[in-house]
Every structure is written in C-alpha cells, then in structure tokens.
Amino acid sequence: QVQLVESGGGLVQPGGSLRLSCAASGFTFSNYGMRWYRQAPGKDLEFVADITASGTTQDYAASVKGRFTISRDNTKNTVSLQMNDLKFEDTAVYYCRTVTRLGEFWGQGTQVTVSS
Secondary structure, three states: OOEEEEEOOEEEOOOOOEEEEEEEEOOOHHHOOEEEEEEOOOOOEEEEEEEOOOOOOEEEOOOOOOOEEEEEEOOOOEEEEEEOOOOHHHOEEEEEEEEEOOEEEEOOOEEEEEOO
C-alpha cells in the first residue's frame, strides 16, 4: 500500500535550519509530483512547496520562498525540504502529500518547533 513517512522535525532556534525527509513506498514514485504542507496550531493547512515528478520544476509559498528548498531523489524514493533561516511562524506539523492514480495520500506529519 502507499506509504509516506516524514522525518527530520525537531526544535530549532530562530535563524536555524532543518531538513525534512519523506520516504515513499507502494507506488511508482518517479511518476508523481510531491508536495509539502504544514499546519500551525489553530490554523488551516497551508501549502508549502511542490516538485514535479522529474524534479525539474519547483514551486513555493510566498512565505517560504528563498528560505526553503524542495528536492527529490527518485532513486531513493524520497522528497526533502531544506528549511533555512527558520522563523517562529514556521512552527507547524509538516506533511508530505501525493496524488496518484490510486488516490490522495498523506504522511503522518513531523513537528517543527522554532523557539528561542
């Protein structure tokens, strides 16, 4: 079955960096785009970043553009989110998501907390 498993979250100080990873299985990873979303406490789910199946095109929310970088390794079935210059408002649970011919799938999420 399709599985998405995020990792790499944690506690970081403002200005710091974290790298999130999402390990995918159960589908042909290289055929599908991948997205990262996040949900802060008390707020709606928010789109963060998107990458096409081949990895050649990325898109970002305005709030993270220039600070976050999405990438993928189709040989390892992973998608990553490099987060630099983290701010308090980046605190959230981060999820990876894909839509395949089998449906829409989400990971369980990984917590990122930016605090001094």
